[in-house]
Amino acid sequence: MLHPHLETVRTRLRPAAEEDVPRLYDVLLRLGLHSLPNPEAFARQHGQGVDAQFAIELKRNGEIIGFSSLQHLSPAGHIQIGIFTDPELSRLGAGAEAMMLTVNYGFAKWEQVRKVYFSTTEASLPSLGRGMSLIPREAVLPEHLFFQGKLWDVHFYAITRDAWLESGAHIVNRLVRGVEQHDPEVLRRGG
Amino acid sequence: MIFPHLDVGRTALRCVDPLDSKGAHGFLTEHGSGGGLSHEVLSVLWAVDLGEVAAQFQVEARDTGRVAGLSVLQRLDLNGGHVQAGVFVDPADEEVRSAASALTVNYAFANWSVRKVYVWTVEEDLAELREASEIVRREATLREFVHDGGLLRDLTIFAVYREDWARVVPNLLRRLSRAGAVR
Numbered sequence A: 001m002l003h004p005h006l007e008t009v010r011t012r013l014r015p016a017a018e019e020d021v022p023r024l025y026d027v028l029l030r031l032g033l034h035s036l037p038n039p040e041a042f043a044r045q046h047g048q049g050v051d052a053q054f055a056i057e058l059k060r061n062g063e064i065i066g067f068s069s070l071q072h073l074s075p076a077g078h079i080q081i082g083i084f085t086d087p088e089l090s091r092l093g094a095g096a097e098a099m100m101l102t103v104n105y106g107f108a109k110w111e112q113v114r115k116v117y118f119s120t121t122e123a124s125l126p127s128l129g130r131g132m133s134l135i136p137r138e139a140v141l142p143e144h145l146f147f148q149g150k151l152w153d154v155h156f157y158a159i160t161r162d163a164w165l166e167s168g169a170h171i172v173n174r175l176v177r178g179v180e181q182h183d184p185e186v187l188r189r190g191g
Numbered sequence B: 001m002i003f004p005h006l007d008v009g010r011t012a013l014r015c016v017d018p019l020d021s022k023g024a025h026g027f028l029t030e031h032g033s034g035g036g037l038s039h040e041v042l043s044v045l046w047a048v049d050l051g052e053v054a055a056q057f058q059v060e061a062r063d064t065g066r067v068a069g070l071s072v073l074q075r076l077d078l079n080g081g082h083v084q085a086g087v088f089v090d091p092a093d094e095e096v097r098s099a100a101s102a103l104t105v106n107y108a109f110a111n112w113s114v115r116k117v118y119v120w121t122v123e124e125d126l127a128e129l130r131e132a133s134e135i136v137r138r139e140a141t142l143r144e145f146v147h148d149g150g151l152l153r154d155l156t157i158f159a160v161y162r163e164d165w166a167r168v169v170p171n172l173l174r175r176l177s178r179a180g181a182v183r
Helices: A018-031 A039-045 A091-109 A130-134 A161-177 B021-030 B039-045 B094-111 B127-135 B162-177
Strands: A011-015 A050-058 A064-071 A078-085 A115-120 A137-147 A150-160 B011-015 B053-061 B067-077 B082-089 B116-121 B136-148 B151-161
Touching (some): A011 A091, A018 A039, A018 A064, A018 A078, A050 A091, A064 A091, A078 A091, A091 A115, A091 A161, A150 A161, A150 B136, B021 B039, B021 B067, B039 B116, B039 B136, B053 B082, B053 B094, B082 B094, B094 B116, B094 B162, B127 B151
Parallel strands (some): A078 A115, B082 B116
Antiparallel strands (some): A011 A050, A050 A064
């Protein structure tokens, strides 16, 4: 049985609140991965379809390095994860740990979830670690998003519950106990 | 040049205020034009927020005034250069459905600076654009993405690109304008 862990030895997911929205906007602006609306419109729109949203904190100093979320919970048994971390603050694998925790939370919180979707572009793939290369890619939508002055393909990855139980959940349990080193390749290694 | 035609042959589009998925499903059921489409499926294919609807049309048969269904253009992304079309006419009403699909896609290319028009479906192919099947591209399929009465169905995203549309649309509209020419 999965437990919806919200922290490892070094990283904590804290439920995000309305007062976190300006910081989230700032992280997204600095990442340059979206063509954002103005802050007021963003604040109005950002919660639509969101089932859980977390601020990602470093436990040693309480610093927020980014945000993760789970959205669009479907009766078909899937949910989408989003994660955005400040590149200057998310060194040492805290972003990868937050991603593991968020995926784990999706499967633990909602028993009906069969798979967790993650969509991204080649602009973000390097920062997510080589582990992403072993998560099955289900689809690619060519030239779908425009940012940083060009069109990008959107890649849809799907993590199934079975695959998570087999490997990811064990890694999260070890991260929680502090026996797994933070490593951007955590998603790649088996349990 | 692509002109935003609102009628061809025996089919016309009439611009209407947007309905949400529940309202649209009720409308289709009331007019017997849903073709068995469940609300579960329609709610995935339809915009979540009315603010995402760029244009919505009532599909009508010109000769009788009969309401044949709805079509919609939604999730317009001028930055990414795409918009999503949806045409909901009973498949048995094949001539009207083909004509409404062509008019809806054409309206999108005529009115907005988009590179491609998406159509989402849970079907294997895009029967409503069969008349232009040579330019319809299968872009992505999400496996078992839609719950439909206890079954899980794939969601496929098809796309039509502007340059292809501009090439075929004169002949396509000419064919559709001839009553009985549609297969």
